[in-house]
Amino acid sequence: MENLFNLFIRNVFTENMVFAYFLGMCSYLAVSKTVKTSVGLGIAVIFVITVTVPVNWLLENYLLKAGALKWLGTSFDQVDLSFLSFLLFIAVIAAMVQLIEMVVEKVSPSLYNALGIFLPLIAVNCAILGASLFMQEREYGTIAEATVFGFGAGFGWALAIVVLAAIREKLKYSNVPAPLRGLGLAFIITGLLAIAFMGFSGIKI
């Protein structure tokens, strides 16, 4: 139990998707204009990652890994389908995103319009494919660990986008050189935040 909690904290702060691995940058920079929309996108990302990582964990351990098909019978001992992992992972993610797009369109049309093109883009949000690939690389032992890792990674991403959105809302009141307004300054702020988060990098939990 304590182990899972540590895993969560580690993935939110020291191994933050945005500031430590620079994944999921496109929607991170483009949707962070107001806190409201970024909270919406953050929740969508948390949901997609928390669902796709355990699903991909099951696929990885019962279908793809070398010897994972043992449950079908001893003759499947040698089968190694790991070359299919990219394709299967991205298919699971795309299916989940399509599902969420339909739900959001029904439940909250205003959020749907605010997210615009970036809702389908969650499918190619590298943070989400990245999380599944990290799950594969780090070989989490149980599905509980995989789920907590997914939730932590998503939560860290959501935290990062809300922080940036809050800073950008405050920046409306300062006198920024005109060509730097908006996107240019957002890049520089993200760079500075990332340098700050590098301070976490040595900490072992």
Next chain:
Amino acid sequence: MKNLKLLVNPLNNENPITVQVLGICSALAVTVQMKPAIVMALSVIVVTAFSNLIISLGRNTIPPRIRIIVQLVVIAFLVILVDQFLKAYMYDVSKKLSVFVGLIITNCILMGRLEAFAMSNKPMDSFLDGIGNGAGYGLILIAIATVRELFGSGSLLGYQVVPQGFYELGYRDNGMMILPPMALITVGVIIWVQRSYNRKLIEKNQA
């Protein structure tokens, strides 16, 4: 005239990285040196052009509900082709890029252009739009890589350009430039420079 516009617009007025905010992740990852950046740029041009063409040809037959999956399959197919090509003819570069060629699949320029352009335009226009956007992406990629390689390791395309005498006088390569945060700040500065020349890109409601 219109075709020319499709090709040239993404280089400046509608640049995928600095204006449309697409494809940032790889721009940070492959720009430590120039050579991988150039190969990456060429690969992306090929994939954007042909995925735009294919999706545009099938735009009336793809059911909208499952379009994301169809688009990803087309992209993944093209990326695998490019990957195999690089492995066959440019093995050393392909080894250096290994993961990032695979990551073209999740490069949002592709999905972004498919959604925003290829789904609603003719095949030829979409093809040109793909080339233009790939080139606009490559332009920024190479600009970032030039800055980072020059100041980070004092070389360009692997050749030492900062003379040895400078180092003897106490000049040091800036180790910060090799770290990813500096790529973000470099992009920020590029946007600043671009917008001070091209003032209509300045965002009205500052934030």
